[in-house]
Amino acid sequence: MITLENLQKTYPAAHGENSPAPVLRGVLVNIEKGDFVAIMGKSGCGKSTLLNILGCLDDYTGGRYLLYGKEVAAFNSKQKARARSKTFGFVFQSFHLLASETVLDNVKLPLRYSDIPKKDYDKVALSTLESLGIAHLSSKYPSALSGGEQQRAAIARALVNSPDVILADEPTGNLDSDTGKLIMKTLTRLHEEAAKTIILVTHDVKIASYADKLIEMRDGVIANCFSCKKGGEC
DSSP states (O other): OEEEEEEEEEEOOOTTOSSOEEEEEEEEEEEOTTOEEEEEOOTTSSHHHHHHHHTTSSOOSEEEEEETTEEGGGOOHHHHHHIIIIIEEEEETTOOOOTTSOHHHHHHGGGGGSSSOGGGHHHHHHHHHHHTTOGGGTTSOGGGSOHHHHHHHHHHHHHTTOOSEEEEESTTTTSOHHHHHHHHHHHHHHHHHSOOEEEEEOSOHHHHTTSSEEEEEETTEEEEEEETTTOSBO
């Protein structure tokens, strides 16, 4: 599904600096359909930058990124937008729910970029909320929800377009440990029962243990890649 070959990302030199700042220095990895991958590493190692590139939210400056065998660098803006709305669903640490919109309206937002008729938006969004056990929260606003409920609403928003891949950036980072476990059980169920490919960024070893494949990043490169199911290196 995803192949990265010598992937590089360098930011232009900041004001007062003499040289550009390399963040990714040659990442090489394959992610297959149905994988559950955890990406770990210290702050600044490049893991969130890598996730943003995978989700077509950011561009890379060297190497190759093949998505279903197609070079992402060759995508035009419309193709990238379609990948973001069709292939990927995004879950963030800070939820990113619109405070002025109900849960239902938040979940419906991605449907504006889908082929689903507008008259079916409520039905599709409610069905997605139902699958996560939170349809009863559809008329509430984010401020009235607990952290775990907000994150499940965010997961519903990520799922509403039936993406192939869920990209989750520290999805339990703002939650207590018990609520974090519930969120990880939700993601695990989506992986096992709905065959979703999940790519998760975390700094927590316990959260990473839910994954089938563990990628450790260090200084912009992959230091280790371990297959948790098969044992040994990837």
